[in-house]
Amino acid sequence: MSTSEKELAEFRAEVGAWMKDNNPPDPGFLLPQTFMEVGDERQLEFLREWQHKVWAAGYLGMAWPKEYGGRGVDPVFQSIADQEMRRNRVPICFNVIGLGWAGPLINDIGTEQEKARYLKGILTAEDVWCQGFSEPEHGSDLGNAQTRAVRDGDEYIINGQKIWTTMGNFAKYMILLARTNPDAPRKYDGLSFFLSPMQLPGIETRPIRKITGEFGFTETFFTDARIPAGCLMGEEGQGWKIAMQTLQYERGAASGAAGGQAMVRVTVDDMIDQLEGVNRDGEPVLKDPVVRDQLVQAIMEEKAMILGDRRARVAALTTDYPGSLQLSNKLRLTELTRRMRQLAINLQGAEGALYVGDDEARQGGFWQRAYFNSFSATIGGGTSQVQANIVAEHILGLPK
Amino acid sequence: MSVVGNTALQFSEEQAMLLDVARQFCQDKSPIANVRAQLDTETGFDAALWDEMVSLGWAGIALPESYGGSGMGIATLVPVVEAMGRAMLGTPLISSSLAAQLLLRSGNTEQKERLLPAIASGAPATLALLEDGDWGNEAVSLTLDDGGVLRGVKKYVPDATVASLFVVSVQHQGELALAVVRSDQLPANAMRANTLIDQTKRSANVDFSGVKVDENNVIKGADVGPALRDVRLLGALLVAAEATGSSAACLDTIVEYLKTRKQFGKLIGSYQALKHPTVDILTETDSARSFVYHGATLVGEDALDTDAEIACRMAKAQACQTLLYAGDRAVQFHGGMGFTYECDAQLYIRRAQWSQQQFGDAQHHRKRLASLLLD
Numbered sequence: 001m002s003t004s005e006k007e008l009a010e011f012r013a014e015v016g017a018w019m020k021d022n023n024p025p026d027p028g029f030l031l032p033q034t035f036m037e038v039g040d041e042r043q044l045e046f047l048r049e050w051q052h053k054v055w056a057a058g059y060l061g062m063a064w065p066k067e068y069g070g071r072g073v074d075p076v077f078q079s080i081a082d083q084e085m086r087r088n089r090v091p092i093c094f095n096v097i098g099l100g101w102a103g104p105l106i107n108d109i110g111t112e113q114e115k116a117r118y119l120k121g122i123l124t125a126e127d128v129w130c131q132g133f134s135e136p137e138h139g140s141d142l143g144n145a146q147t148r149a150v151r152d153g154d155e156y157i158i159n160g161q162k163i164w165t166t167m168g169n170f171a172k173y174m175i176l177l178a179r180t181n182p183d184a185p186r187k188y189d190g191l192s193f194f195l196s197p198m199q200l201p202g203i204e205t206r207p208i209r210k211i212t213g214e215f216g217f218t219e220t221f222f223t224d225a226r227i228p229a230g231c232l233m234g235e236e237g238q239g240w241k242i243a244m245q246t247l248q249y250e251r252g253a254a255s256g257a258a259g260g261q262a263m264v265r266v267t268v269d270d271m272i273d274q275l276e277g278v279n280r281d282g283e284p285v286l287k288d289p290v291v292r293d294q295l296v297q298a299i300m301e302e303k304a305m306i307l308g309d310r311r312a313r314v315a316a317l318t319t320d321y322p323g324s325l326q327l328s329n330k331l332r333l334t335e336l337t338r339r340m341r342q343l344a345i346n347l348q349g350a351e352g353a354l355y356v357g358d359d360e361a362r363q364g365g366f367w368q369r370a371y372f373n374s375f376s377a378t379i380g381g382g383t384s385q386v387q388a389n390i391v392a393e394h395i396l397g398l399p400k
Numbered sequence: 401m402s403v404v405g406n407t408a409l410q411f412s413e414e415q416a417m418l419l420d421v422a423r424q425f426c427q428d429k430s431p432i433a434n435v436r437a438q439l440d441t442e443t444g445f446d447a448a449l450w451d452e453m454v455s456l457g458w459a460g461i462a463l464p465e466s467y468g469g470s471g472m473g474i475a476t477l478v479p480v481v482e483a484m485g486r487a488m489l490g491t492p493l494i495s496s497s498l499a500a501q502l503l504l505r506s507g508n509t510e511q512k513e514r515l516l517p518a519i520a521s522g523a524p525a526t527l528a529l530l531e532d533g534d535w536g537n538e539a540v541s542l543t544l545d546d547g548g549v550l551r552g553v554k555k556y557v558p559d560a561t562v563a564s565l566f567v568v569s570v571q572h573q574g575e576l577a578l579a580v581v582r583s584d585q586l587p588a589n590a591m592r593a594n595t596l597i598d599q600t601k602r603s604a605n606v607d608f609s610g611v612k613v614d615e616n617n618v619i620k621g622a623d624v625g626p627a628l629r630d631v632r633l634l635g636a637l638l639v640a641a642e643a644t645g646s647s648a649a650c651l652d653t654i655v656e657y658l659k660t661r662k663q664f665g666k667l668i669g670s671y672q673a674l675k676h677p678t679v680d681i682l683t684e685t686d687s688a689r690s691f692v693y694h695g696a697t698l699v700g701e702d703a704l705d706t707d708a709e710i711a712c713r714m715a716k717a718q719a720c721q722t723l724l725y726a727g728d729r730a731v732q733f734h735g736g737m738g739f740t741y742e743c744d745a746q747l748y749i750r751r752a753q754w755s756q757q758q759f760g761d762a763q764h765h766r767k768r769l770a771s772l773l774l775d
Binding site: 267268269272286289292293295296297299300301302303304306307308310311314315316317320321324325328331332385388389391392395396397398399400 | 402403404405407408409410411415416419420648655658659666667669670672675676678679682683686687689690691693694714717718763766767769770773774
C-alpha cells in the first residue's frame with residue numbers, strides 16, 4: 001500500500017467511526033429520505049443540526065477553500081466521507097441546492113465578495129438555499145422562463161411566479177432565473193441569473209401539499225419585489241449560460257459539490273428486511289413461490305443497474321448504441337425505484353393499507369410514503385416519458 | 401452483505417480484440433441472406449465457414465494449450481458467441497465447446513489427451529443430456545450396463561447429425577457417469593432429426609441402445625456430477641450470450657424499420673407507442689449484456705462457485721426474456737410485413753423460442769436463484 005492509499009484507508013476508518021458514533025438515534029418521527037421531503041420545522045431543525053455537526057467535524061465541504069469554511073483538501077477525501085455516510089445510513093445533508101449546485105457555481109464563477117458572503121453559510125446549514133428555475137407554464141422548458149426582472153436604480157424589481165421550489169419556505173437565498181430583456185432576439189439571451197434573498201417584501205411562498213400529505217415544495221410569488229442590483233450574477237443576458245452550468249452540477253456532470261449525501265439510498269435489501277414477520281398463507285412471506293419470483297426479479301433489476309455502471313466503464317463493451325447506459329440511467333433507476341416500493345407495500349399484506357400516522361404501520365409507513373415520493377423522481381427532472389423520448393431520439397436515432 | 405452480491409465485471413484487452421475480430425468476421429461472412437440460405441440445409445451451416453472459424457482457433461479457444469487449444473478460457477468464448485448471435489450464424493461451436501468442457505472437467509488425463517485435440521481442430525462433439533422436456537429433471541435413466549452396452553434415448557441432442565463425438569450422461573452401476581460415443585458407433589436409424597422452431601438450429605433424438613462403449617471411454621467418479629452441473633451453467637451462459645447478440649440485431653432491425661416506414665404521413669418511429677417499447681428493448685438488452693459479461697468475469701477453468709452460478713442463471717433468465725420481448729415486438733412493429741416469412745423478424749422470434757428452452761428457461765433459473773438468494 002502506498003502512503004496515500006494508507007492515508008485514505010486511515011481517513012476512511014476515522015470518518016466511518018465518527019459516523020457510527022454520531023449517527024443520531026431515531027427522533028420518533030419520519031426523517032426525510034431526500035432533500036425534497038423536508039416538510040416541517042421539526043425535520044428542518046433536526047437536519048440543520050445534523051449537517052452543522054458533520055461540517056464542524058470536518059466532513060463536509062472538504063474540498064472547498066479554507067477561507068470559506070472548507071478544508072482545502074483533495075476531493076477524494078470528501079468522496080470517502082460521502083461513502084461512509086451512505087454506508088452508515090446517517091441522515092442526509094439537506095441543504096442540497098447550496099451544497100451541490102449554488103455552492104460549486106459560486107466557487108467556480110463567483111466574485112470574492114460572493115464567495116465570502118455565501119459559501120460558509122451553505123456548509124454550516126445556517127443559510128438554506130432554494131432554486132427558482134421552473135415556472136408553472138414551463139415545466140422543463142427553462143429557456144422560456146417569463147419571470148421579469150427590471151432594473152430600477154440600485155435594484156431589480158421582480159415579478160412573476162416560480163413553482164416546485166424545494167424548501168422555498170425555509171430558504172434564505174434563491175438561485176433565480178429571470179428575464180431582464182423580453183425583446184432579445186433569442187429567448188435565451190434575455191435571461192439573467194440572480195443570487196436573490198428570499199425574506200423580502202413582495203416575495204411570498206405558498207407550500208404545496210404533496211401526494212404524501214406532507215410539504216416540501218412551495219409556489220413562490222414575486223410581486224414588485226425589490227432585490228439589490230448586486231444580486232445579479234455575472235452580467236445581464238448570461239442567465240441561460242449560468243443556469244446550464246448549474247445543471248451540470250445538478251446532473252453530476254461537473255464536480256465541485258461540497259458533498260454530503262443528498263438522499264438515503266433504499267435498496268432491495270431494505271425491502272426484503274422489512275418483510276420480517278410478515279406471513280402469507282400462514283407461512284413467512286419469503287416462502288411464497290410467487291413472491292420469491294417477484295423478489296428475484298427485483299434483485300436482478302437492481303443488480304443490472306450496478307453491472308451497467310461497471311460495463312459503462314469498459315469501452316469495448318459500449319460500442320453498441322454508445323451512451324445508452326448513461327442516458328437511460330435516470331429513466332431506469334427512477335422507474336425501478338418506484339416499482340420496487342410499490343412491491344414493498346404489496347407484500348406487507350393487510351398492513352399495506354396503513355399509512356404514516358398509524359401505530360401499526362410497518363416501519364412507520366416508510367414504504368407507503370417512499371412509494372409516493374418516488375414519483376418526484378419519475379416526474380421531476382424530465383418525466384420518464386420525456387426521458388424515453390430522449391433516449392429514443394438521441395441513442396436510437398428515432399425521429400421526433 | 402447485500403443480496404445483490406458480487407458485481408464484478410472485467411473485460412481484458414484479449415477479449416476486446418476477439419470481440420472486435422469476431423464481430424467483423426460474422427458480419428462479413430454471415431449476412432442475413434447467407435443465414436437464410438442455410439435454413440433448409442441438413443446441417444444448418446456452411447462447412448467452409450466452420451473451417452475458417454476453426455482455423456481462427458475458435459473451436460479450441462477455451463481449451464488448455466496442452467490439449468490443442470489456445471488456453472484463453474471459457475470467458476473468451478463469450479464474445480465470440482455473442483458475435484455469432486448478432487449475425488444469427490449457426491454453427492456447432494456452442495455444443496462442441498460444451499462437450500469439450502464436460503470432458504475437460506471430468507475426464508482423466510489419458511481421455512483428455514486423446515479426445516480434446518480433435519475437438520480443438522474442428523471435429524464437432526456434442527453433449528447428450530436430456531431424456532424428456534424437463535431441464536429440472538436431473539435423473540438419468542439411460543443405462544450403461546456392466547458389459548459396457550448402452551440402453552436408452554437422449555432427446556434434443558444439439559448438432560447431433562454433424563457431431564463426431566457424443567458425451568452422454570448415463571446411469572452406470574447405480575452412479576451417474578459419462579459415456580463417450582463416436583458417431584461411427586451409432587447404428588443406422590439411431591437418429592431422428594427434430595423439426596425445430598428455429599430453423600438456424602439443428603438437433604435430434606438419438607437412440608444409443610446397443611452401442612458398446614470402450615472401457616477407456618467411460619468417465620466415472622465424483623467429478624462427473626459437479627462437471628455436469630457446471631457445464632449446464634456454462635451452457636446457460638453461452639446461450640445467453642448468443643441470445644444477447646440476437647437481441648441487439650433484432651433491435652437494429654426494428655430501429656431501421658421505424659426510421660424508414662411511413663404511415664399516416666409520418667415515420668412510424670415518431671409514434672411513442674412504438675418508440676417507448678423500443679427503448680425498453682434497448683435497456684433490457686443492455687441489462688442482458690451486463691449480466692453476460694458479469695458471468696464471463698466469474699467463470700473459469702475451476703469448478704463454478706456460487707457467485708458464478710448466480711451470474712450464469714441471471715444471464716440466462718435476463719437474456720432469453722429480452723430476446724422474446726424483442727422478437728415479439730419486432731413482428732408486431734413490422735405490421736403486415738411482420739406476419740410474412742420474408743420479414744427477418746421471424747428469425748429473431750424463432751431464435752427466442754429456441755434459446756428460452758436451452759439449459760432451462762427463465763422460470764427454471766429464477767426458481768433456483770430464489771433459493772440461492774433468499775434462503
